[in-house]
Amino acid sequence: MSFDNNKKMALSKQDKSKKGSLDAPIAGLVQAINASPDLYTTSSCSGRIVLLTQPMSAKKDQSGWIFASHEPVMPADVLKAIRLFRGNDAVWFRMEGFILHACCRTIGDAARLVLLARDAGIKRSGIISATDRKISVEIIDTERIDCPIAADGRLAVSESYVQWLVEVANQKLERTREKIKKVKEAFASF
Amino acid sequence: MSFDNNKKMALSKQDKSKKGSLDAPIAGLVQAINASPDLYTTSSCSGRIVLLTQPMSAKKDQSGWIFASHEPVMPADVLKAIRLFRGNDAVWFRMEGFILHACCRTIGDAARLVLLARDAGIKRSGIISATDRKISVEIIDTERIDCPIAADGRLAVSESYVQWLVEVANQKLERTREKIKKVKEAFASF
Secondary structure (H helix, E strand, O other): OHHHHHHHHHHHOOOOOOOOOOOHHHHHHHHHHHHOOOEEEEEEEOOEEEEEEEOOOOOHHHOEEEEEEOOOOOHHHHHHHHHHOOOOOEEEEEEEOOEEEEEEOOHHHHHHHHHHHHHOOOOEEEEEEEOOOOEEEEEEOOOEEEEEEEEOOEEOOOHHHHHHHHHHHHHHHHHHHHHHHHHHHHHOOO | OHHHHHHHHHHHOOOOOOOOOOOHHHHHHHHHHHHOOOEEEEEEEOOEEEEEEEOOOOOHHHOEEEEEEOOOOOHHHHHHHHHHOOOOOEEEEEEEOOEEEEEEOOHHHHHHHHHHHHHOOOOEEEEEEEOOOOEEEEEEOOOEEEEEEEEOOEEOOOHHHHHHHHHHHHHHHHHHHHHHHHHHHHHOOO
């Protein structure tokens, strides 16, 4: 009964993400998972392009976001966000593939979900908690860009490089969305 | 008995990595894990800095390595490898944190190992296989740099940017090794 109660509670909660709502490209997969009596999602992101500020100490609690998009971006938007940032911290350009967390009724359900995701090409998938209280799975696509592009208030690369980076990031965003579809199709046989 | 046989087989095999031997910074942790009767490692890397070539299609089977180091690198070495590469493919600069795979006797052992790694700060840790035949855990540090820096035979960034990138990568390599030590210390209470 505890799993069913937890599921009910989780699905009735308000969306706690910075965005405050479910990303459209991953909504179908999330709904399919939540329609299973043995699973429910606790968080998801359909992939994004962000700019993070980070002090040289690389302390995470001192990091901040100055730009975030779940849609393809324009180089001008990225350059503008960097220009507007007043600080000496390094600014990192990051593209992250999709991510999804799901709670599972049994360890067998969790193992099947991981297998399904890995078979669909999402290699960073695993059971991240397996206690009496909670069994949960993390599915992460490996599409990624992660590099510092500004520091001390100055761009460390050329604008044409930012243009290229954005182009590659937008392609990766498209690719991660294709992978979401692949996982959703595979999930039909869960 | 099957787990014990598999462990014996795995530990007697020749090292299959490109490097052909165990990285010194992770050897202590690997040995500690293998000293446990309920675990054995199947692969590990103590973190590395690599240059990968990748066609625009991003097909992994067409990717290649043109540089790899498990030790801090010099900007000149990176620049030289790019200069020597004859091809139009994009060249990606990548720093990867440490990674370790371990087989576990029971799902309980696997869950405890994941918990230990996550508590020690290695958030990308999970049970990636949980079948009757094999229970295995993946532990991956998230320290990372991943960006294209050359294409069409030309560097797309300045040499001073490569210098900065290498500096940050070397710092991250140091940090991933500190995390290996942390996991090893935590493992004493496994």
